[in-house]
Amino acid sequence: MADFTHFNHEGRAKMVDVSDKPETTRTAVAHSSITVNREIYEKVTGNLMKKGDVLSVAQVAGIMACKKTSEIIPMCHPIPLTGIDISFSWEEEEADYRLNIETMVKTKGNTGVEMEALTAASAAALTVYDMCKAVDKGMVIGKTYLVEKTGGKNGDFKRETPLK
Amino acid sequence: MADFTHFNHEGRAKMVDVSDKPETTRTAVAHSSITVNREIYEKVTGNLMKKGDVLSVAQVAGIMACKKTSEIIPMCHPIPLTGIDISFSWEEEEADYRLNIETMVKTKGNTGVEMEALTAASAAALTVYDMCKAVDKGMVIGKTYLVEKTGGKNGDFKRETPLK
Amino acid sequence: MADFTHFNHEGRAKMVDVSDKPETTRTAVAHSSITVNREIYEKVTGNLMKKGDVLSVAQVAGIMACKKTSEIIPMCHPIPLTGIDISFSWEEEEADYRLNIETMVKTKGNTGVEMEALTAASAAALTVYDMCKAVDKGMVIGKTYLVEKTGGKNGDFKRETPLK
Amino acid sequence: MADFTHFNHEGRAKMVDVSDKPETTRTAVAHSSITVNREIYEKVTGNLMKKGDVLSVAQVAGIMACKKTSEIIPMCHPIPLTGIDISFSWEEEEADYRLNIETMVKTKGNTGVEMEALTAASAAALTVYDMCKAVDKGMVIGKTYLVEKTGGKNGDFKRETPLK
Amino acid sequence: MADFTHFNHEGRAKMVDVSDKPETTRTAVAHSSITVNREIYEKVTGNLMKKGDVLSVAQVAGIMACKKTSEIIPMCHPIPLTGIDISFSWEEEEADYRLNIETMVKTKGNTGVEMEALTAASAAALTVYDMCKAVDKGMVIGKTYLVEKTGGKNGDFKRETPLK
Amino acid sequence: MADFTHFNHEGRAKMVDVSDKPETTRTAVAHSSITVNREIYEKVTGNLMKKGDVLSVAQVAGIMACKKTSEIIPMCHPIPLTGIDISFSWEEEEADYRLNIETMVKTKGNTGVEMEALTAASAAALTVYDMCKAVDKGMVIGKTYLVEKTGGKNGDFKRETPLK
Numbered sequence: 001m002a003d004f005t006h007f008n009h010e011g012r013a014k015m016v017d018v019s020d021k022p023e024t025t026r027t028a029v030a031h032s033s034i035t036v037n038r039e040i041y042e043k044v045t046g047n048l049m050k051k052g053d054v055l056s057v058a059q060v061a062g063i064m065a066c067k068k069t070s071e072i073i074p075m076c077h078p079i080p081l082t083g084i085d086i087s088f089s090w091e092e093e094e095a096d097y098r099l100n101i102e103t104m105v106k107t108k109g110n111t112g113v114e115m116e117a118l119t120a121a122s123a124a125a126l127t128v129y130d131m132c133k134a135v136d137k138g139m140v141i142g143k144t145y146l147v148e149k150t151g152g153k154n155g156d157f158k159r160e161t162p163l164k
Numbered sequence: 165m166a167d168f169t170h171f172n173h174e175g176r177a178k179m180v181d182v183s184d185k186p187e188t189t190r191t192a193v194a195h196s197s198i199t200v201n202r203e204i205y206e207k208v209t210g211n212l213m214k215k216g217d218v219l220s221v222a223q224v225a226g227i228m229a230c231k232k233t234s235e236i237i238p239m240c241h242p243i244p245l246t247g248i249d250i251s252f253s254w255e256e257e258e259a260d261y262r263l264n265i266e267t268m269v270k271t272k273g274n275t276g277v278e279m280e281a282l283t284a285a286s287a288a289a290l291t292v293y294d295m296c297k298a299v300d301k302g303m304v305i306g307k308t309y310l311v312e313k314t315g316g317k318n319g320d321f322k323r324e325t326p327l328k
Numbered sequence: 329m330a331d332f333t334h335f336n337h338e339g340r341a342k343m344v345d346v347s348d349k350p351e352t353t354r355t356a357v358a359h360s361s362i363t364v365n366r367e368i369y370e371k372v373t374g375n376l377m378k379k380g381d382v383l384s385v386a387q388v389a390g391i392m393a394c395k396k397t398s399e400i401i402p403m404c405h406p407i408p409l410t411g412i413d414i415s416f417s418w419e420e421e422e423a424d425y426r427l428n429i430e431t432m433v434k435t436k437g438n439t440g441v442e443m444e445a446l447t448a449a450s451a452a453a454l455t456v457y458d459m460c461k462a463v464d465k466g467m468v469i470g471k472t473y474l475v476e477k478t479g480g481k482n483g484d485f486k487r488e489t490p491l492k
Numbered sequence: 493m494a495d496f497t498h499f500n501h502e503g504r505a506k507m508v509d510v511s512d513k514p515e516t517t518r519t520a521v522a523h524s525s526i527t528v529n530r531e532i533y534e535k536v537t538g539n540l541m542k543k544g545d546v547l548s549v550a551q552v553a554g555i556m557a558c559k560k561t562s563e564i565i566p567m568c569h570p571i572p573l574t575g576i577d578i579s580f581s582w583e584e585e586e587a588d589y590r591l592n593i594e595t596m597v598k599t600k601g602n603t604g605v606e607m608e609a610l611t612a613a614s615a616a617a618l619t620v621y622d623m624c625k626a627v628d629k630g631m632v633i634g635k636t637y638l639v640e641k642t643g644g645k646n647g648d649f650k651r652e653t654p655l656k
Numbered sequence: 657m658a659d660f661t662h663f664n665h666e667g668r669a670k671m672v673d674v675s676d677k678p679e680t681t682r683t684a685v686a687h688s689s690i691t692v693n694r695e696i697y698e699k700v701t702g703n704l705m706k707k708g709d710v711l712s713v714a715q716v717a718g719i720m721a722c723k724k725t726s727e728i729i730p731m732c733h734p735i736p737l738t739g740i741d742i743s744f745s746w747e748e749e750e751a752d753y754r755l756n757i758e759t760m761v762k763t764k765g766n767t768g769v770e771m772e773a774l775t776a777a778s779a780a781a782l783t784v785y786d787m788c789k790a791v792d793k794g795m796v797i798g799k800t801y802l803v804e805k806t807g808g809k810n811g812d813f814k815r816e817t818p819l820k
Numbered sequence: 821m822a823d824f825t826h827f828n829h830e831g832r833a834k835m836v837d838v839s840d841k842p843e844t845t846r847t848a849v850a851h852s853s854i855t856v857n858r859e860i861y862e863k864v865t866g867n868l869m870k871k872g873d874v875l876s877v878a879q880v881a882g883i884m885a886c887k888k889t890s891e892i893i894p895m896c897h898p899i900p901l902t903g904i905d906i907s908f909s910w911e912e913e914e915a916d917y918r919l920n921i922e923t924m925v926k927t928k929g930n931t932g933v934e935m936e937a938l939t940a941a942s943a944a945a946l947t948v949y950d951m952c953k954a955v956d957k958g959m960v961i962g963k964t965y966l967v968e969k970t971g972g973k974n975g976d977f978k979r980e981t982p983l984k
Contacts, residue, residue, distance in 0.1 A: 008741050012715045013221045013295075015722075017739030019681050019762050025839050056381070057177045059832045060388040060894045061238050066835075067890055067898050070723055072232065072287055073294045074225050074716045078723050078736055080898055082930065083837030085828050106839050108930075110738065110764075114301065115294050122286045123236055125308075130237045130279050131177075137278065137321045141308035144289075146301050157301045172413050176387045179394075181411030183353050183434050189511050220709070223504045224566045224716040230507075231562055231570050234395055238388045242395050242408055244570055246602065247509030249500050270511050272602075274410065274436075336577050340551045341877045341951075343558075345575030347517050347598050385833045389894050396892065398559055400943055401950045402552045402881050406559050406572055438574065438600075442957065443950050450942045451892055453964075458893045458935050459833075465934065465977045469964035472945075474957050485957045505713045505787075548873070549669045552880040553730050564724065564779055565786045566717050606793065607786050614778045615728055617800075622729045622771050623669075629770065629802050629813045636781075636797035649793045664905050668879045671886075673903030675845050675926050726887055730880045734887050734900055766902065766928075 015075050021110040025082075026151030030117035031162065032101045032125045033142035040132045040139070041097035045090065055088050058101075058127040062086045065123030066105060069116045079109040081116060086124055098142065101125055112152050118144060179239050185274040189246075190315030194281035195326065196265045196289045197306035204296045204303070205261035209254065219252050222265075222291040226250045229287030230269060233280045243273035245280060250288055262306065265289055276316050282308060343403050349438040353410075354479030358445035359490065360429045360453045361470035368460045368467070369425035373418065383416050386429075386455040390414045393451030394433060397444045407437040409444060414452055426470065429453055440480050446472060507567050513602040517574075518643030522609035523654065524593045524617045525634035532624045532631070533589035537582065547580050550593075550619040554578045557615030558597060561608045571601035573608060578616055590634065593617055604644050610636060671731050677766040681738075682807030686773035687818065688757045688781045689798035696788045696795070697753035701746065711744050714757075714783040718742045721779030722761060725772045735765040737772060742780055749820075754798065757781055768808050774800060835895050841930040845902075846971030850937035851982065852921045852945045853962035860952045860959070861917035865910065875908050878921075878947040882906045885943030886925060889936045899929040901936060906944055918962065921945055932972050938964060 008014040036044070044054045063084045070078040083106040091098045103120040105113040125141045132139060142164070149157040172178040200208070208218045227248050234242040247270040255262045267284040269277040289305045296303060307328070313321040336342040364372070372382045391412050398406040411434040419426045431448040433441040453469045460467060471492070477485040500506040528536070536546045555576045562570040575598035583590045595612040597605040617633045624631060634656070641649040664670040692700070700710045719740050726734040739762040747754045759776040761769040781797045788795060798820070805813040828834040856864070864874045883904045890898040903926035911918045923940040925933040945961045952959060963984070969977040 008743065010743055011217075012712055012742070012744075013719070014715075014742070015719050015737070015740040017741075017762055019738040019764050053175075053384070056384045056832055057238055057388055059834075060385055061236070063833070063835050064238075064392070064891070064894055065236050068232075068236065071720070072225070072229050072236075073291050074221055074228075074720055075291075075294060077738065078734075080736060080900060080929070081835070082839040082897065084835040085837075086832070086834070087828065087830055088832075106837055108839050109736070114297060115290065118290055118293060118305075122290060122305075122308075126279065126282055126286060127237050127239075129282060130239060133278060137310050137313065138323070139309070140327060141282075141286075143307065144286075144305035145303070149301065159302070163304060172415065174415055176384055176414070176416075177391070178387075178414070179391050179409070179412040181413075181434055183410040183436050217712070220504055220712045221716055223506075224713055227505070227507050228563070228566055228720070235392070238392055241410065242406075244408060244572060244601070245507070246511040246569065248507040249509075250504070250506070251500065251502055252504075270509055272511050273408070336579065338579055339873075340548055340578070340580075341555070342551075342578070343555050343573070343576040345577075345598055347574040347600050385894055389892065392894075393892050396888075399556070400881065400885050400888065400892075401947050402556055402877055402884075403947075403950060405574065408572060437572070442953060443946065446946055446949060446961075450946060450961075450964075454935065454938055454942060455893050455895075457938060458895060461934060465966050465969065466979070467965070468983060469938075469942075471963065472942075472961035473959070477957065487958070491960060503709075545667075545876070548876045549730055549880055552877055553728065556730075556884070557728050560724075560728065564717070564721050564728075565783050566713055566720075567783075567786060606789060607782065610782055610785060610797075614782060614797075614800075618771065618774055618778060619729050619731075621774060622731060625770060629805065630815065631801070632819060633774075633778075633800035635799065636778075637795070638793050641793065651794070655796060664907065666907055668876055668906070668908075669883070670879075670906070671883050671901070671904040673905075673926055675902040675928050727884070730884055733902065734898075736900060765900070 013075055018077060018111045023108055023110050024151050025108050026112050027106045028113045028117040028149045029147040030103050030121045031147050032121035032144040033098050034125045034128050034139055035093055035096050035098045035142060036132060036139050037096055037136055040135050054128055054131045057131060058124040059086050061127035062103060062120040062124030066116050066120035069119045072119060073115050076115050077111050079107050079111060082106045082108055112149060114146050114149055177239055182241060182275045187272055187274050188315050189272050190276050191270045192277045192281040192313045193311040194267050194285045195311050196285035196308040197262050198289045198292050199257055199260050199262045199304050199306060200296060201260055201300055204299050218292055218295045221295060222288040223250050225291035226267060226284040226288030230280050230284035233283040236283060237279050240279050241275050243271050243275060246270045246272055276313060278310050278313055341403055346405060346439045351436055351438050352479050353436050354440050355434045356441045356445035356477045357475040358431050358449045359475050360449035360472040361426050362453045362456050362467055363421055363424050363426045363470060364460060364467050365424055365464055368463050382456055382459045385459060386452040387414050389455035390431060390448040390452030394444050394448035397447045400447060401443050404443050405439050407435050407439060410434045410436055440477060442474050442477055505567055510569060510603045515600055515602050516643050517600050518604050519598045520605045520609040520641045521639040522595050522613045523639050524613035524636040525590050526617045526620050526631055527585055527588050527590045527634060528624060528631050529588055529628055532627050546620055546623045549623060550616040551578050553619035554595060554612040554616030558608050558612035561611045564611060565607050568607050569603050571599050571603060574598045574600055578612060604641060606638050606641055669731055674733060674767045679764055679766050680807050681764050682768050683762045684769045684773040684805045685803040686759050686777045687803050688777035688800040689754050690781045690784050691749055691752050691754045691796050691798060692788060693752055693792050696791050710784055710787045713787060714780040715742050717783035718759060718776040718780030722772050722776035725775045728775060729771050732771050733767050735763050735767060738762050738764055742776060768805060770802050770805055833895055838897060838931045843928055843930050844971050845928050846932050847926045848933045848937040848969045849967040850923050850941045851967050852941035852964040853918050854945045854948050854959055855913055855916050855918045855962060856952060856959050857916055857956055860955050874948055874951045877951060878944040879906050881947035882923060882940040882944035886936050886940035889939045892939060893935050896935050897931050899927050899931060902926045902928055932969060934966050934969055
């Protein structure tokens with residue numbers, strides 16, 4: 001049975017020693033979403049044709065938060081990220097619309113980037129909420145989870161079916 | 165029909181002018197959750213009796229992230245928060261366990277603290293994920309949403325029934 | 329003759345005491361620019377029709393840097409900004425094109441926001457450089473200066489003619 | 493007997509609600525020091541005549557860290573500081589030299605600035621260590637403590653005799 | 657006689673060029689402490705049995721501040737830390753109680769982590785002060801110093817006897 | 821014709837993948853300036869003989885901002901900088917005085933440091949403005965540009981003649 005690695009012999013949190021882990025290319029993909037009503041959906045997608053739009057602000061927010069991950073998650077190692085990308089897609093969900101957010105993060109470092117991918121996805125979803133909350137505060141950020149991870153000695157991870 | 169307020173006349177994002185909004189006491193309550201397997205549940209709750217534990221790290225993470233909200237959410241105003249609290253509760257969910265996270269944020273400022281409450285909830289959930297991911301990367305962060313908001317001229321908001 | 333106010337009796341820098349200055353509405357407008365070649369101009373303006381573009385990233389960068397001003401400028405007071413806006417306009421300049429950047433910042437605080445407006449303008453210009461430097465590293469960020477300032481006991485400031 | 497105020501009903505840390513505390517002028521003075529050998533003393537004080545010196549870097553570091561206090565101390569409220577000053581004085585201590593560091597912080601806010609003054613003093617001392625550690629790593633940062641505090645409903649505090 | 661390395665030819669501070677230093681594993685151990693009265697001692701140690709406690713907040717604070725070292729200490733290089741741990745122990749000191757704080761930091765980088773270890777120790781001590789200051793503002797943070805350092809071309813450092 | 825590299829297939833900004841770029845030593849030199857009136861010039865240069873001065877604060881500000889570049893410029897990679905230096909020189913400019921600011925940044929990383937050098941130069945210039953604005957708000961920050969860049973597969977860059 002795997003053990004928690006984030007605790008020291010006094011039972012208190014520590015930032016795990018990764019000095020002996022190899023520097024390899026590692027990737028992680030995470031997913032989040034936000035469900036909005038039709039009015040917001042139309043405004044957001046209508047703005048896509050304009051110069052600025054909700055999704056491009058969310059994109060920047062996700063990327064910048066990704067780089068802040070080790071400041072937000074206490075036991076996360078600061079690592080030099082080598083690539084971050086975020087993509088969006090819309091899906092109808094009964095009377096509402098769900099914006100799917102998928103983030104992809106890469107590093108050449110000695111620890112994985114799962115938290116970076118998850119943090120980017122959360123920040124992008126929160127930013128969409130912020131940009132649209134003047135219209136409706138009832139939006140709901142959907143399930144947020146790791147989709148895939150490669151690299152590192154603990155093996156890869158892949159979630160076969162998307163969650164709603 | 166309410167308009168997006170985060171865009172200027174060129175269609176680009178701006179940080180809305182709130183100079184004329186009154187400085188009043190405002191509160192917001194947000195909810196998130198994370199579903200973990202039995203092994204993690206037992207380890208986390210078992211640690212509650214020890215000196216350090218997953219939830220106290222998540223608590224600190226949520227509070228510190230809350231204070232960083234205007235650095236994470238691009239169009240959020242920096243405001244002096246006057247109080248932040250986070251509480252946790254466990255619930256069985258079929259074979260798994262859901263940790264409910266509820267955040268409460270207060271300010272005496274000229275804009276609301278919905279984003280601060282939501283950011284605190286997300287950061288707390290992400291931190292639980294980080295602390296437990298050595299055991300299982302399949303954990304899922306549940307729906308994240310605003311529960312309640314008071315203060316400010318736009319009226320209060322209250323979600324009547326909790327979401328799963 | 330006005331004195332430097334940022335030094336203490338030992339001749340060392342201090343953050344000036346503004347406790348007794350009134351909390352009033354204060355605004356500042358600053359200007360910067362960046363001159364780019366025709367190829368970059370065409371790519372940037374061509375992208376305006378797409379979902380994301382250089383200028384919307386620069387807009388977000390300027391706003392976020394503006395909120396970081398007191399972390400970047402050592403003797404700047406941290407103040408709660410109430411509004412930030414940035415606008416862009418293009419101008420031909422011989423064979424090249426100059427992107428003018430104008431920032432407007434507001435606060436209800438006890439010190440002015442000149443540095444916030446200037447920092448936002450610089451960050452927006454630097455971001456345009458970053459986004460376009462794969463095409464040409466010879467871009468030049470133009471003069472950066474205060475255009476206008478209102479509020480506060482020291483009187484208003486207005487630069488009558490724009491600088492190139 | 494006064495109670496810890498930084499814990500919620502679950503026994504976990506919270507950022508105390510200060511919404512009802514009055515906004516008044518509050519000050520705090522803190523003290524730290526660092527003891528260095530004669531070689532470092534002579535180099536540092538000799539540099540005082542030059543354009544840059546160890547103490548002016550430490551001064552800037554203390555002021556900037558002071559503004560970061562609520563990012564460093566988890567349960568600290570973010571408050572708009574209105575003034576920060578730091579002064580230095582040297583004292584012989586047997587074969588060595590002690591640099592005394594005194595910080596003074598002011599706010600017009602609804603909570604005190606003790607932590608801000610202490611954080612500024614610590615950061616200034618740490619910076620002196622950093623600037624001089626190529627010469628000797630045996631420097632010792634001395635006792636760090638609150639000297640005085642005014643403002644707020646809990647009354648003033650004053651330590652009568654300096655500590656070594 | 658070793659020279660200050662943090663100054664350029666104009667006598668002003670610079671961040672030293674470490675490009676040619678080898679990337680090796682480096683460690684540093686630092687020590688700080690805080691002396692509290694019996695009432696605080698009993699409250700803090702009594703809380704050890706509860707879910708959250710002063711020391712676990714201080715632990716998180718020390719680790720997060722450690723990752724911020726290069727933002728707090730002006731001439732410090734940003735380096736990817738590979739491990740951080742903090743341990744606490746109590747000691748009676750006449751009528752009072754001293755909490756000893758020991759931090760251990762590791763990197764695989766081209767410069768040492770002395771400042772990171774010292775910053776973590778200071779931040780942990782400051783956080784204990786913050787969490788307990790509602791009971792007594794007379795607490796004193798004790799001497800803060802480097803205990804040990806390994807790795808790097810300048811040789812190891814070890815302080816033989818602990819300081820009080 | 822070189823392409824913008826900061827956009828993904830949806831036309832939105834991304835942080836470019838540099839995982840496959842070699843880790844080599846890279847340098848960048850950037851230039852900015854600020855033109856001040858005679859009164860400010862005399863005060864600033866007169867202070868050079870004192871313990872603290874405008875330029876040493878600007879020096880620290882430039883170095884600290886340089887380390888924050890990836891937080892300020894959205895698509896910039898976080899990279900471990902190995903050296904930062906800034907130098908100043910004065911030049912008469914008709915009735916006024918221009919302070920030239922030159923920054924030099926080094927890394928051993930897989931992407932260049934042009935943005936770091938430019939950001940340092942801008943922050944230093946902004947800090948001089950801040951320190952002197954009580955005397956005259958009409959100061960103008962001059963052209964800011966890349967002077968030279970070495971390392972990396974895209975070849976070196978060198979601007980032959982300085983700009984005014």
